[in-house]
Amino acid sequence: MGDVEKTEFNLPPDTTRGMGRPDGSSVDPSVQPTDRDIETNLRPKSLDEFIGQPKVRNQLDLVLTSARNRGTAPDHVLLSGPPGLGKTTMAMIIAQEMGTSLRMTSGPALERAGDLAAMLSNLMEGDVLFIDEIHRMARPAEEMLYMAMEDFRIDVIVGKGPGATSIPLEIAPFTLVGATTRSGMLTGPLRDRFGFTAQMEYYSAEDLTRVVTRAARIMDVPIDAEAAAEIASRSRGTPRIANRLLRRVRDFAEVTSNGHIDLGATKEALVVFDVDELGLDRLDRAVLSALIKGHGGGPVGVGTLALAVGEEPSTVEEVCEPYLVRAGMVARTGRGRVATVTAWRHLGLQPPDTAPGLF
Incomplete structure (x- = not known):
């Protein structure tokens, strides 16, 4: 067997213990948590704590409550949606709500x-197996997963050639939680074996403001309501980005002032870190500038823009383009990418009469 990248989480009900010793006490009172520790602490531990995604939360609550009442493992769950919306956090919550290991x-x-x-042979009854980017799994592993999801058994092939034999191996009932950013790349047989499919949506500004306020409270960082709303408005509808921007604004406030985050400090910090009022960063603006100033607004192929x-x-197409299209700044056409009126005006330029969205 090759090495398998895996981690087991036994999620405790209380994660507010100190750092250092195994019992949670602190070795050094001056020790500060790292960004990775903070990111872990910012994750909600239950569906009640989870902000946003109301439809998914309500549906999942029904699935989990029903499974608990029956004393069985929940149906397999597929979570799809763009990066940073909480798919991994939701998998952790499923394990936490069911009282099992992840x-x-x-x-x-x-x-x-x-x-x-x-991995499957080491699962205990009721465990939650989380596979991130499940659409990138190798085909032989995927085909083995079919039988495991349906019948909770796998066939292990021993030997090679004419002498090879198949040994059936029973596995404990488990719940598979798959996460994908490209649900269209999932094969039909795999998608059909999930009992519950949830589509994670981008967050509203109001929900992101609540995310930022909650994160600041956990980080023990004083923040004004206007500052939290400003960070939320520049976070592209994504909690992961909101938490990252909050940490950078916190750094700026601690270095330049008394650590209190107000609206002025927030705007100054985001200027320093190249995040404009629409959430565009340096690379986003570089793509728009190349499209408009270098090619008259398009149409331009993605390869030319990348050059x-x-x-x-792939970076331009997967990192920059989704948000630029969603923000109405770039239109995808059969001949290439075209800058819209919004993009021209965002760069302070007068759009031509042929720019999409002018009339």
């Missing part, structure tokens, strides 16, 4: 069927 891996780590067999900004085409 085992984590990713699709690219499961290169062989043996890798998956090693102009010194990035890979």
